[in-house]
Amino acid sequence: MSTAPVDRSELQAKVQAMYRDVALNPQGEFHFEMGRALAERLGYRAADLDRIPAEAIDSFAGVGYYFHLLDEMQGARVLDLGSGSGMDTFIASLITGPEGTVVGLDMTDAQRAKAEALRQRHGVRNITYVKGLIDAPPFEDGSFDVVISNGVLNLMVDKPAAFREVARLLRSGGQLAIADIVTAVDLPESISCNTNLWAACIGGAWQVERYKQAIEAAGLRIVAEQVNDQYRFLSDNAQGATKKFGVKSISLRADKV
Numbered sequence: 001m002s003t004a005p006v007d008r009s010e011l012q013a014k015v016q017a018m019y020r021d022v023a024l025n026p027q028g029e030f031h032f033e034m035g036r037a038l039a040e041r042l043g044y045r046a047a048d049l050d051r052i053p054a055e056a057i058d059s060f061a062g063v064g065y066y067f068h069l070l071d072e073m074q075g076a077r078v079l080d081l082g083s084g085s086g087m088d089t090f091i092a093s094l095i096t097g098p099e100g101t102v103v104g105l106d107m108t109d110a111q112r113a114k115a116e117a118l119r120q121r122h123g124v125r126n127i128t129y130v131k132g133l134i135d136a137p138p139f140e141d142g143s144f145d146v147v148i149s150n151g152v153l154n155l156m157v158d159k160p161a162a163f164r165e166v167a168r169l170l171r172s173g174g175q176l177a178i179a180d181i182v183t184a185v186d187l188p189e190s191i192s193c194n195t196n197l198w199a200a201c202i203g204g205a206w207q208v209e210r211y212k213q214a215i216e217a218a219g220l221r222i223v224a225e226q227v228n229d230q231y232r233f234l235s236d237n238a239q240g241a242t243k244k245f246g247v248k249s250i251s252l253r254a255d256k257v
């Protein structure tokens with residue numbers, strides 16, 4: 001299969017348009033669920049959600065919970081790839097405590113603007129939002145103890161390159177924890193060449209073993225994984241693909257060797 005089944009600039013424009021809408025109009029109609037009920041079903045603790053901005057939770061478009069897979073994060077330097085409206089950055093900030101730092105990287109201006117406004121309003125001091133692309137992140141080698149990402153890497157055209165960047169950014173022994181969409185079998189071109197389905201987090205999903213091999217080939221060792229059966233797509237189209245191709249959400253942790 002080609003590594004670039006879709007046109008990157010067309011995909012980027014569609015992803016930015018969709019996630020601008022997620023930031024500005026979270027009550028709108030999407031292929032996927034968002035918000036607090038989803039977060040609680042995936043495993044986020046209500047007590048943690050009560051301590052972070054409700055508007056960040058409204059625009060939460062993640063696909064799983066993974067913080068329980070990580071070791072002690074107190075004081076850690078954390079990077080969230082595709083941080084969206086910031087829900088996971090606020091949760092990470094609670095866990096690291098004020099001596100830790102959290103950086104949210106996202107290419108969609110409306111998502112970063114929303115997260116930053118919420119950060120300021122809630123007086124959270126240890127989070128910074130940075131504009132940039134996941135396959136060209138503007139950070140030095142070994143800058144982070146922990147990299148997290150929720151529902152994002154399926155959107156990357158060159159997943160091996162994205163995982164190599166993660167390995168570059170982590171210090172030795174650092175941890176990656178992600179939730180993402182994968183499939184049981186390779187998707188047919190009718191789906192994997194459709195940028196609308198990519199933007200909806202389906203078209204770009206990789207077969208699970210191929211996805212895990214890309215992580216390990218980058219120099220990361222998978223040490224924990226789980227299937228998030230609680231995650232479901234909403235539209236009929238998306239549910240059809242889910243059944244036919246085993247589209248599912250997983251969470252995993254991988255450590256830099």
Ligand SMILES: C[S@@+](CC[C@H](N)C(=O)[O-])C[C@H]1O[C@@H](n2cnc3c(N)ncnc32)[C@H](O)[C@@H]1O
Pocket residue numbers: 015016019059060061062063081082083084085086087088105106107108111132133134135149150151152155156201
């Ligand atoms: C499905 S949303 C998930 C947002 C957030 N992680 C959450 O759980 O709500 C995907 C996010 O990744 C961002 N994104 C997608 N591809 C990106 C890329 N190549 N570089 C930077 N950000 C990207 C989008 O702008 C969007 O905010």
